[in-house]
Amino acid sequence: MTRPNRPLRIARPSGMRERLVAVFMLGLALFNPPLLAVFGKGGTVGGLPVLFLYLFVAWIGLIVLLAAIIEGHGEEGTEKPDDLVPRDGGDG
Amino acid sequence: MLQGWVVIGVSFAYLCLLFAIAYYGDKRADQRRSLIANPFIYALSIAVYCTSWTFYGSVGRAAESGMHFLPIYLGPTLMAALWWIVLRKMVRISKVNRITSIADFISARYGKSQTLGGLVTIIAVVGIMPYISLQLKAISTTFTVLLHYPQFEVAPDLVAVPILADTALYVALVLAAFSILFGTRHIDASEHHEGMVAAIAFESVIKLLAFVAVGVFVTYGLFGGFGDLFTRAMDHPDIVRLFAVGDAAEYGGWIALTLLAMAAIICLPRQFQVSVVENVDENHIRKAVWLFPLYLLVINIFVLPIAFAGMMLFDPSEVNPDIFVLALPMANQSETLALFVFLGGLSAGTSMVIVETIALSTMVCNDLVMPVLLRIPWLGLQKLKDVSKLLLSIRRWTIVLVVFLGYLYVRLIGESFALVTIGLVSFAAAAQFAPALIGGIFWKGATQRGAMWGLSAGFVVWLYTLLLPSFARSGWLPESFIEQGLFGIELLRPYQLFGLTGLDPVTHSLIWSMMANLGCYVMVSLLTQHTAIERIQAALFVDVFRPSGEGGGSQFWRGTATVADLYALVARFVGQERAERAFSSYSQEHNVDLRTLRDADAQLVNFAERLLGGAIGAASARVMVASVAKGEIVGLQEVMEILDEASQVIAYSQKLEAKSRELEAATTELRAANERLKELDRMKDDFISTVTHELRTPLTSIRSFTEILHDNPDLEAAQREEFLSIVIRESERLTRLINQVLDLAKMESGNIRWSMAVVDVRDVIRDAVAATGQLFKDKQVNLKVTAPDQPVPLWTDGDRLMQVVINLLSNAVKFSEPGTGLVSVTLDVRASGITVSVRDNGPGIPYWAQSRIFEKFQQVGDTMTAKPQGTGLGLAICKSIVLRLGGSIWVESEPGRGAAFCFFIPARPVEDEPAEAAGRAEPGGVAE
Incomplete structure (x- = not known):
């Protein structure tokens, strides 16, 4: 008897939309005070300005996350059940 | 030294190459082998966001305030994360409703209102004017600088130059001509400009390559890489200051810029054009979500190094930081690179102007001019045979007008502002669309009047706090307007409205205009009612992803029109050939033969309206269709x-x-x-x-x-x-x-009367013993009573209690052996109550019977062989009484060793009703 050695997935993994919104939130946190203030005091590390280094590394990180989420969901998905469920936050 | 004709020749060659690409793109589109049907082209076309502002202005901004050039690109990165949710919805809505511009979008959402479409158009034209002027200024300045190669001076004051000698004028003319060639060759019902998109994508590649080239040249050619450059920059106190964000107010500015850029990336007319209108496949958005931010990142990596290098190598009074990008290769004798950089700047500027003017011309034509012309009866437009030529010429003139408005602004404002500051004025204007646009696709309750009020209020505040002061600074309005406010009222100073100080003008304007805009939008929407058509459009927009959303609202149309009328109408606006093609594809799709059909159904009427909407805007299309279709949309109810x-x-x-x-x-x-x-x-x-x-x-x-x-x-x-x-x-x-x-029946039905009183339990037992004395004598059974010497008072029903004791005693005597039998009665007194036990030395009760012995008619012993010794009700009655008095009764017995029947009655206060207090014994509550 061979069985796939990974835990059974019971809950539906959260969808692309939720993950994208989460990355948006993360970006808001990274690019605004107070995190920005932590790195925005000036000074250098390894010859590069801390602020410059921080912003670009965070930015690259965000882009990698976005790419991973988008490409991880494959090409399908435009007309998935996802779309048929009305979920417009602004209703009413 | 670069000759003027070389620069001009190369520029023209470049523009011709662009046109060739566009022409090829259009041709491929006609052959249905689209050049732009891939997500990379789509992402690159969105990069039209990066204009001369990015190419030249970012460095200028960085030289002035360090990393503060960056929020303009971080904002779109954040927004890109939400594109799959927001942009895709806008794309779908636009496809379903044949939306062709942002004015069309907003007007269609709020009940196809012509007034609203016109308002949006006016805001867009006025708001974008500084932005176009920025491009003209950048191109003409860099052109002038390049001509004086290798000596570069501060660019000549534009205002001082006579108009005919002004480079900006010729730049404006050339750009207008190219925009007309790109955007208005024919009227297309779908308003796709595939060729233009291909050219824009190409331009995005050029400007990126050019900027990265100069970045690499500066960082690795003039310096020994990032580390070397930054280390040497640390020696300059002016530059070290730029390593930090700054004080608290600058954080405010940072946040404001981020928000502004987030709004701009979807609200700028040209962004709406490339990302929504020109989108050919929703799935392209997916890749753009990360490709576009990546593009922004790459084009921004070298901004800070170039700015710092320029600050170190040039005397700040001689070279404007806005032209560092060009000046650095020039100062180092790299002719080719300088020319390439100029081309990059040119591509950044032209791409913006081309897309922006095309978008604005569509808006002005469809939402401003046509509605007015259609309402003037003596023009006879309603009866004109072919309107498509008229449409084209309106659009062409609009492009010329828009470009020259931008030129006018350049002449007026001149050198008063840096590139970025000019651009931000436009951003703040475009941001005014955000509430109506985003609110419109997620909030059904938003009304037309809410959008009108919000847009107007935001626009007026923007005008007062950003645009008018910029005129005042350039001397076209009295300077006192900025210093002392309108009519000398301090509170109305445009840069410190209502005394709000300590902010830069853009942040200040954004705060007030957004407050006015959002406030009016929400408040008025909440206070006003939808009309029928608003309600329909709101549902169509917000619920576009619901399965029924594709119907395009045809179920709301109850009108009738003949097919011929509709066909003629459409043909007048989009041309015979295109109308023919559209109608035949409709008849194929829906499997109807339009030639035999006389009356058009609601769906066809709706189809025609959307077709027209693509050419002249939703609001005008509705008016036109209404002129041939009888009947109205159904009532609100x-x-x-x-x-x-x-x-x-x-x-x-x-x-x-x-x-x-x-x-x-x-x-x-x-x-x-x-x-x-x-x-x-x-x-x-x-x-x-x-x-x-x-x-x-x-x-x-x-x-x-x-x-x-x-x-x-x-x-x-x-x-x-x-x-x-x-x-x-x-x-x-x-x-x-x-x-x-x-007795039992009475007790169970609760009909029995209880006469409660304080009794001495010893008396009760004594009376019971006396009553059963004869039985004991007859059977010769001994009886022993153990009771305390003191009286034992208890609040209870004495007669019933006695009945219990009598029952237990007669029960005991029944099962005792004559002669040897011994029954003992014990009264045990505790604080919680009294316990009476009646013990005999009879045969005892088997375990199995002990739990049932208090039930009715349960007699221990074989009823078949032994004569029953009692009624079988005695114990059941005892149990009922004891329970009513709030106590409990039980039996302790081992077979062969006698049995003890015991009951416990709790002591309780005098007032208590026994029925209610059942089981709620209160210790020490014995009343005397």
Whole structure:
């Protein structure tokens, strides 16, 4: 008897939309005070300005996350059940 | 030295190459082999966001305030994360409704309002004017600088140059010409400009390569890489200052810029054009979500190094930081690179101007000029045979007008502002669309008047706090307007409105205009009502992803029109050939033969309206279709009904479900109650049969003995005596039985009267013993009573308590052996109450019977062999009484070693009703 050695997935993994919104939130946190203030005091590390280094590394990180989420969901998905469920936050 | 003709020749060659690409792109589109049907082209075309501002202005901004050039690119990165949710919805809505511009979008969303479309157009034209001027300024300045290669000076003051010698004028002319060539070659119902998009994508590649080239040249050619550059920059106190964000107000500016850029990336007319209108496949958005931010990142990596290098190598009074990008290669004798950089800047500027003017010309034509012209009867437009030529010329003139408005602004403002500052003015204007646009696709309740008020209020505040002061600074309005406010009122100073100080002008303007815009939008929307058409459009936009959203609202149309009329109408606006193609594809799709059909159904009317909408805007299309179609859209009441039908059905089925759940619950309860009733019924039957059985036994013996006496009159006296005594005994037993049954029935139905009083329990026991004394004597059983010496007062019903003790005593004597039997009664007093136990030394009670012995008619012993010794009700009555008095009764017994029946009555206050206080004993509450 061979069985796939990974835990059974019971809950539906959260969808692309939720993950994208989460990355948006993360970006808001990274690019605004107070995190920005932590790195925005000036000074250098390894010859590069801390602020410059921080912003670009965070930015690259965000882009990698976005790419991973988008490409991880494959090409399908435009007309998935996802779309048929009305979920417009602004209703009413 | 670069000759002027070289620069001009290369520039023209470049523009011609662009045009060739566009031409090829259009041709491929006509052959249905689209050049732009891939996500990379789509992402690159969105990069039209990066204009001369990015190419030249970012460095200038960085030289002035360090990293503060970056929020303009971080904002779009954040927004890109939401594109799959926001942008995709806008794309879908635009496809379904054939939206061709942002003005069209907003006007269609709020009930196809022409006024609203016009307002949006005016805001866009006025707001974008500085932005176009920025491009003209950048191109003409860099051109001038390049001509003086390798000596570069501060660019000549534009205002001082006579108009005909002004480079900016010729730049404006050339750009206008190219925009006309790109964007208005023909009227297309779908408003796709595939060729233009291909050219824009190409330009995005060029400007990126050029900027990265100069970045690499500066960082690795002039310096030894990032580390070297930054290390050397640290020696300059001016530059080290730029390593930090700054004080608290600058953080405010940072946040404001981020928000502004987030709004701009979807609200700028050209961004709307490339990302929404020109989108050919929703799936392209997916890749753009990360490709576009990546593009922004790459084009920004070298901004800070170039800015720092320029600050180190140039005298700040000689070279404007805005042209560092060009000046650095020039100062180092790299002719080719300088020319390439110029081309990069040119591509950044031209791409923006081309897309922006095309977008604006569509808006001005469809939402401003056409609605007005169509309303002027003596122009006869309603009857004109072919309007498409008119449309084209309107658009061409609009492009010229828009470019020259930008040129005018350059002449007026001149050198007063840096590139970025000019651009931010436009951003703040475009941001005014954000509430109406985003609110419109997620909030059904937003109304037309809310959008009108919000847009107007935001626009007016923007005008007052950003645009007018910029004129004042350049000397076209009195300077006192900025210093002392309108009419000298301090509170109305445009840069410190209502005394809000400490912010830069853009942040300040953004705060006030957004407050006015959002405030009016929400408040007025909440206070006003939808009209029927608003309600329809709101539902179509917000619910575009619902399956029924594709219907395009045809179910709301109740009008009639002939096919011929519709066809003629469409042909007039989009041309014969295109109308023919559209109608035949419609008839194929829907499987109808339009040639034999006379009256158009609602769906066809709607199709024609959308087709027209692509050419002249939703609002005008509605007016035109209404001119040939009789009938109106259905009334508000019916619209509500249609819209709410689905939700009503859902609500109804939910109600049904709830009802059936309730029913089920009720059924379960009923079934349980029924079971209980059946059980009670069975118990009643059992009781009756047991009682009758118990009654029959004595009756039978009475009857048989009386029969014997009756039939045998000559019976012996002794025998007669004996028989009669049996009859009497059995009659007594019968009476007792009947009494007890009555007692029990009364007690169970609660009809019995309880006479509560304080009694001495010792007296009760003494009386009970006296009452049963004869039984003990007759059976020769000894009785022993153990009770305290002091009185034992208890609030209870003395007679009932005595009945219990009597029952227990007579029970005990029944099961005791004559002669050797011993029954002992013990009264035990505690604070919580009294316990009375009656112990005998009889045969005891088997374990299995101990739990049932207090039930009715349960007699221990084999009823078949042994004559029952009692009624079987005595203990049941005892139990009832004790329970009513709030106590408990139990038996302790081991077979063969006698049995002890005990009961406990709790002590309780005098006032308590026994029924209510059952089981709630209160220690120490004995009343005297």
